[in-house]
Amino acid sequence: MTPGPRRPRADAARNRQRLLDAAVEVFGESGIDVPMSEVARRAGVGIATLARNFPAREDLIAATFSASMTAYADTAAAAAADPEPWRAFCGFIEYVCRIPRRDRGFGQVLTTMFPGVEALESERQRGLREFIRLVRRAKEAGGLRPDFSPHDLPLIMLATGGVTRAGAPALAVAADRLIGYLLQACAAGNTGPLPGLPPPRELYRALEISRPG
Amino acid sequence: MTPGPRRPRADAARNRQRLLDAAVEVFGESGIDVPMSEVARRAGVGIATLARNFPAREDLIAATFSASMTAYADTAAAAAADPEPWRAFCGFIEYVCRIPRRDRGFGQVLTTMFPGVEALESERQRGLREFIRLVRRAKEAGGLRPDFSPHDLPLIMLATGGVTRAGAPALAVAADRLIGYLLQACAAGNTGPLPGLPPPRELYRALEISRPG
DNA sequence: CTCGATCTGGAAGGGGTCTTCCGGTTCACC
DNA sequence: GGTGAACCGGAAGACCCCTTCCAGATCGAG
Numbered sequence: 427m428t429p430g431p432r433r434p435r436a437d438a439a440r441n442r443q444r445l446l447d448a449a450v451e452v453f454g455e456s457g458i459d460v461p462m463s464e465v466a467r468r469a470g471v472g473i474a475t476l477a478r479n480f481p482a483r484e485d486l487i488a489a490t491f492s493a494s495m496t497a498y499a500d501t502a503a504a505a506a507a508d509p510e511p512w513r514a515f516c517g518f519i520e521y522v523c524r525i526p527r528r529d530r531g532f533g534q535v536l537t538t539m540f541p542g543v544e545a546l547e548s549e550r551q552r553g554l555r556e557f558i559r560l561v562r563r564a565k566e567a568g569g570l571r572p573d574f575s576p577h578d579l580p581l582i583m584l585a586t587g588g589v590t591r592a593g594a595p596a597l598a599v600a601a602d603r604l605i606g607y608l609l610q611a612c613a614a615g616n617t618g619p620l621p622g623l624p625p626p627r628e629l630y631r632a633l634e635i636s637r638p639g
Numbered sequence: 640m641t642p643g644p645r646r647p648r649a650d651a652a653r654n655r656q657r658l659l660d661a662a663v664e665v666f667g668e669s670g671i672d673v674p675m676s677e678v679a680r681r682a683g684v685g686i687a688t689l690a691r692n693f694p695a696r697e698d699l700i701a702a703t704f705s706a707s708m709t710a711y712a713d714t715a716a717a718a719a720a721d722p723e724p725w726r727a728f729c730g731f732i733e734y735v736c737r738i739p740r741r742d743r744g745f746g747q748v749l750t751t752m753f754p755g756v757e758a759l760e761s762e763r764q765r766g767l768r769e770f771i772r773l774v775r776r777a778k779e780a781g782g783l784r785p786d787f788s789p790h791d792l793p794l795i796m797l798a799t800g801g802v803t804r805a806g807a808p809a810l811a812v813a814a815d816r817l818i819g820y821l822l823q824a825c826a827a828g829n830t831g832p833l834p835g836l837p838p839p840r841e842l843y844r845a846l847e848i849s850r851p852g
Numbered sequence: 853c854t855c856g857a858t859c860t861g862g863a864a865g866g867g868g869t870c871t872t873c874c875g876g877t878t879c880a881c882c
Numbered sequence: 883g884g885t886g887a888a889c890c891g892g893a894a895g896a897c898c899c900c901t902t903c904c905a906g907a908t909c910g911a912g
Binding site for chain 2: 610612616624629632
Binding site: 647648650651654679684685686687688691 | 892
């Protein structure tokens with residue numbers, strides 16, 4: 427019978443953890459496009475060790491952010507279960523829009539589809555399912571305008587992410603104001619017609635990473 | 640006495656114009672971060688000729704987009720003079736937000752400050768002055784909410800630019816929907832309080848190119 | 853303590869962009 | 883049309899990033 431994967435050496439496991447810790451810091455501060463060597467440097471290991479543990483950048487991204495994505499989906503679930511759906515909706519939107527300010531890398535991950543990374547995509551989908559529930563309840567409760575679509579969420583993420591991206595503190599303040607505008611636009615009082623959304627498949631397709639041009 | 644700058648050779652002038660034409664195309668399609676060699680290739684000249692005419696990328700950007708920036712300021716002036724200020728406001732916002740869709744490079748230029756490039760910045764300022772007039776008139780006419788700030792304009796540009804950026808057609812549709820949300824949020828009916836803006840100086844400072852980190 | 857398997861870090865190799873240099877060519881003045 | 887200056891394009895050099903390789907260090911089982 428095959429011996430199965432043996433336990434890694436203690437120092438190897440330690441280095442792997444150091445790399446993950448460093449990735450959380452570096453991706454959080456500078457985004458997921460930062461040079462891999464910077465992650466290795468911050469972790470205090472050689473570049474080869476990083477490459478051995480995470481051959482592709484996506485591997486490191488997946489390992490670094492799968493916990494964050496789970497927390498995101500959990501937050502959506504909590505909001506969907508909130509007894510005050512409209513307040514929960516506003517709170518969730520604020521939470522989502524402030525993510526790129528705290529963690530630039532995760533902000534990018536949230537608005538990027540990684541079709542090959544199951545650990546991220548399954549949790550992202552769970553988050554979306556919970557958000558759909560939240561939207562339904564917020565409409566029923568009367569706070570949210572009826573023509574709001576759950577697929578407006580990536581739009582809102584992209585919009586506020588575009589403001590936050592530059593990473594200056596002044597823009598963080600400005601992003602809050604944008605959230606204010608958007609939430610007021612989402613309120614049930616607004617009844618003007620809205621341009622339609624593209625089919626969700628196309629929308630999410632457009633967000634996939636590294637289009638093989 | 641000094642002879643002054645002599646007239647350039649005809650072929651040199653022709654090549655310079657070819658480079659500008661190519662830059663309009665390439666920057667428009669792929670943004671202002673495209674490799675310089677691609678501009679030279681499209682223009683049918685060598686890389687050295689490009690470097691000689693425009694030593695820095697900013698030089699080419701300035702020469703390529705100063706006309707666009709003038710057109711932008713003219714459009715703002717026309718809107719400010721429109722007899723229906725609120726309609727003009729909506730039209731101007733739509734115009735501005737759709738720019739990155741038609742011309743990706745100019746979309747980036749509009750949300751980036753080039754402190755050293757007078758040709759761009761003076762026209763940008765003129766556009767802002769006209770927009771301030773437009774905002775005042777739209778408020779007086781009653782269509783625009785009183786707490787809208789002219790300095791919300793870069794916010795709106797960044798927000799819709801963030802959606803458009805990826806360059807997929809599905810996102811263009813989505814961006815129109817975002818504009819719809821934002822315009823309804825700008826309408827006078829909305830009276831909820833908004834988070835404040837940062838001081839304009841800091842806001843525009845945050846948009847400056849290539850922060851000397 | 854010994855020894856082999858595992859792991860490590862630096863260095864070499866390959867791709868990409870920007871800048872600089874230089875022999876050859878083209879223009880325009882006379 | 884001849885001549886000198888202006889101009890051209892490709893190639894070389896420098897830098898940055900990622901990937902691969904390998905001689906040596908380290909761990910831990912026995």
